[in-house]
Amino acid sequence: MKTHNKWLTAPLAAGLSAALLSGCGTEQGGSGDSGNGIRVGMSDEILATDPAAGYDPGSWLLFNNVFQSLLAFPKGGLEPEPEAADRCGFSSGSTVYSCTLRDGLTFSNGNKLTSEDVKFSFERALRIADPSGPAPLLATIKSIETPDERTVVFHLKVPDATFPSKIASGAGSIVDHREYPADALRTDGKATGSGPYKLDSFSDTEATFSANSGYRGTARPKNDAVTLKLYGGDRSALSKALTDGDVDVAYRGLSAEDIAALETSETTNDKGIEVTQGSSAEVQHLVFNMKDPVVGKLGVRQAIAHLVDRDALVEDVYKSTATPLYSIVPAGIAGHNTAFYDTYGTPDKAKAKKALRTAGITDKVKLTLWSTPSRYGPSTDQELKAIAEQLNASGLFDADVKSVAYDQYEKDIAAGKYGVYVKGWVPDYPDADNFTTPFFGKGNVLGNHYENATITGTLLPKTAAAPDRAGTADEYGTVQDLVAEQLPLLPLWQGKQYAVARQDVTGLEWTLDSSTVFRFWEIRKG
Numbered sequence: 001m002k003t004h005n006k007w008l009t010a011p012l013a014a015g016l017s018a019a020l021l022s023g024c025g026t027e028q029g030g031s032g033d034s035g036n037g038i039r040v041g042m043s044d045e046i047l048a049t050d051p052a053a054g055y056d057p058g059s060w061l062l063f064n065n066v067f068q069s070l071l072a073f074p075k076g077g078l079e080p081e082p083e084a085a086d087r088c089g090f091s092s093g094s095t096v097y098s099c100t101l102r103d104g105l106t107f108s109n110g111n112k113l114t115s116e117d118v119k120f121s122f123e124r125a126l127r128i129a130d131p132s133g134p135a136p137l138l139a140t141i142k143s144i145e146t147p148d149e150r151t152v153v154f155h156l157k158v159p160d161a162t163f164p165s166k167i168a169s170g171a172g173s174i175v176d177h178r179e180y181p182a183d184a185l186r187t188d189g190k191a192t193g194s195g196p197y198k199l200d201s202f203s204d205t206e207a208t209f210s211a212n213s214g215y216r217g218t219a220r221p222k223n224d225a226v227t228l229k230l231y232g233g234d235r236s237a238l239s240k241a242l243t244d245g246d247v248d249v250a251y252r253g254l255s256a257e258d259i260a261a262l263e264t265s266e267t268t269n270d271k272g273i274e275v276t277q278g279s280s281a282e283v284q285h286l287v288f289n290m291k292d293p294v295v296g297k298l299g300v301r302q303a304i305a306h307l308v309d310r311d312a313l314v315e316d317v318y319k320s321t322a323t324p325l326y327s328i329v330p331a332g333i334a335g336h337n338t339a340f341y342d343t344y345g346t347p348d349k350a351k352a353k354k355a356l357r358t359a360g361i362t363d364k365v366k367l368t369l370w371s372t373p374s375r376y377g378p379s380t381d382q383e384l385k386a387i388a389e390q391l392n393a394s395g396l397f398d399a400d401v402k403s404v405a406y407d408q409y410e411k412d413i414a415a416g417k418y419g420v421y422v423k424g425w426v427p428d429y430p431d432a433d434n435f436t437t438p439f440f441g442k443g444n445v446l447g448n449h450y451e452n453a454t455i456t457g458t459l460l461p462k463t464a465a466a467p468d469r470a471g472t473a474d475e476y477g478t479v480q481d482l483v484a485e486q487l488p489l490l491p492l493w494q495g496k497q498y499a500v501a502r503q504d505v506t507g508l509e510w511t512l513d514s515s516t517v518f519r520f521w522e523i524r525k526g
Helices: 057-066 115-128 163-167 235-243 256-264 266-270 298-307 310-317 339-344 349-358 380-393 406-414 453-464 469-486
Strands: 038-042 085-091 096-101 141-148 151-156 197-202 206-211 225-230 249-251 273-278 283-288 322-324 365-371 397-403 420-425 489-495 497-502
Touching: 038 235, 057 197, 057 206, 057 225, 096 115, 115 141, 115 151, 235 249, 235 256, 235 497, 256 273, 256 497, 298 339, 298 349, 298 365, 298 380, 298 397, 298 489, 310 322, 310 380, 310 489, 339 469, 365 380, 380 397, 380 420, 453 469
Parallel strands: 038 225, 038 249, 365 397, 365 420
Antiparallel strands: 085 096, 096 151, 141 151, 197 206, 206 225, 249 497, 273 497, 283 420, 283 489, 322 489
């Protein structure tokens, strides 16, 4: 999502134990149960076909289906399991990670996949370090050894118990070293991987895929081909394509109003359209610039925290397609707590007024909330206007909303021009680390000038060294409590995932979980 992060509108333990894990299946590739071709529509673009450059939802959808990673998240599961690897595990604490590849792996072009390709893929992504690429996720890699064709050994700079989850994501895509330049991006719009599908064609409006008969891994494709139609942000066109029968599935891009209308429309029922809901770790926050002369004051931030009504936002703006969020770590992720609810409770004007008066503020607080119209979903501007109305209704604030194009929005945030602005986050991997580490310290993705030495110097390094992810709950709890107390941001909501399809399509429930992997191979038609 953009510049080293997956900020957008739209999970449990991720570490592996020190013992090597054996693979969870020996299923061979091929088309599995034969099925008809599936037509999927989405409003997201695919910004890259080269894994060294892509870090957006559309690109990772392509990567997850065309390329293999050493590990992958199983359907309905949030702990990575062997995929291109037969087994993987830590040694020497959490600083050496070794994998043994499956026997007989090949790329879709027939070339053999060996440890040389794995080493090449990771070193290439780090060397290119594309500004819109996933290199930051791989930054803990110090060196890679390949003792033989099937063995890969990663030496890490620091203990990193989340490394298995990072390489199970799109950042871990393995490319053919014979077809990709070592120090430059591939620019022909093609992709050569060893995943369940081959990329047959790609354009700005459509990508076509076919089952990879040479695939060896855990997936069992239930269809022979997928056509992915790209609507370039035109959500109304996507909705129309579904109701007109031009696509079988609509994924990522329908607005809350679209979803609500489709769930209740008699026309929808007549046309045999069904809505499938899944879990999601997508979140959205109101972010405060800690150096701003207005919201840089804790009392102002506390007053806002006492006034924002998440339930109303979720019901009125998002039509219950999201749930209220009361922490930086969302529900469903190991370590989640409800620090903001525990600290601020339900909306309370009296407590908001007290916070301002304690800070010596007696006049109305003049405030501008900054939004961007499309990056975080079609309802973002409406949501910020609703928040401004909530603040103003208290009589304590004089708030308005301004919305600017995303490119300018990001530049202005970096320049410190905004006091309050909105950010959305889709995780790279389903672990509390991915909802904390990117947000704090130097160069963090919030750009809000918040620093806390206890978080960055003690708590997060301790969690990074813990292979038992369930054992990090105390540290992550402390992080969440500190953030609720100091208020560098205000969590707003946690999303739900939706796919809307015609009634003869099955398997969508296995494509909508907090791993954010949309599994082509699970979808069947007829």
